[in-house]
């Protein structure tokens with residue numbers, strides 16, 4: 287199961303991916319049966335409340351699920367090649383040069399006893415294939431620092447302790463772009479920042495996307511950031527993907543999953559002023575003790591008896607808008623299984 291269909295427009299394909307932590311009765315599926323695809327050049331958001339499996343899914347895209355986690359079903363393909371079955375050497379080649387990641391809490395990712403410049407030199411030495419001359423690598427990094435609105439000379443000779451949180455996040459983004467990857471994955475890029483720095487990072491990511499054409503996948507719990515940055519969005523709930531579609535469709539009333547509806551209604555910044563915020567009652571279930579049937583049913587205003595008996599399949603319409611809900615999918619004509627989408 288390595289190279290099936292290769293659509294040049296599709297950069298990343300995730301098929302029925304399940305990632306479990308632990309074995310036996312105590313094991314949890316942090317990601318279950320997730321299917322999605324990311325097209326070259328788009329900005330794709332993975333959204334959900336804390337503990338929904340977003341970071342685990344992001345790690346599995348890079349083949350770096352932390353132990354005791356492991357992929358138990360499905361696969362991830364990058365440009366048609368399975369990263370799930372790829373050997374370590376090939377995966378290492380792919381990481382950095384083709385796909386890079388800015389981890390959650392990237393501000394703590396730097397070595398405190400080396401200048402940023404020294405750390406960049408080490409990366410360039412480890413990847414001599416990207417630039418003919420290391421000087422070109424340094425020049426490119428300084429160009430990237432300009433794009434993330436930081437002073438190149440000063441940053442090159444700084445230690446991380448001399449930079450603010452917002453600056454470190456922007457340096458981490460520049461480092462992630464250093465080897466000219468075609469895909470960058472960012473885990474919660476705005477979460478630890480104050481409002482002004484959040485705005486700046488959103489603006490910078492939009493600019494980088496426009497000027498470098500890089501494909502971006504980012505993980506967030508903040509739908510307001512999704513509305514401003516992403517072109518497509520996948521919403522996760524308790525390890526499962528419940529709805530995915532274009533940001534325009536989801537935010538302009540085309541959404542169909544009651545959880546997505548509730549999430550949007552619970553966020554003041556994406557509502558018109560004057561509309562009342564409605565918090566979602568209840569909480570995300572413990573993955574080790576999931577309810578029978580649809581895992582959102584205990585909190586769902588539309589739940590019917592059937593929803594408590596079986597898990598709804600992810601069904602798609604002609605525009606690749608996928609939804610896993612028995613009730614709202616009932617009206618869908620010509621629906622097809624998400625796993626075949």
Ligand SMILES: Nc1ncnc2c1ncn2[C@@H]1O[C@H](COP(=O)(O)OP(=O)(O)OP(=O)(O)O)[C@@H](O)[C@H]1O
Nearest residue numbers: 307314316335336337338339340341342343352573
């Ligand atoms: N290292 C681990 N060991 C055991 N279980 C884990 C581990 N990492 C994640 N999990 C399980 O996977 C679930 C999903 O975690 P994950 O970090 O992917 O969620 P998330 O949506 O990214 O949440 P957050 O926004 O809080 O990071 C957790 O609730 C936990 O049950």
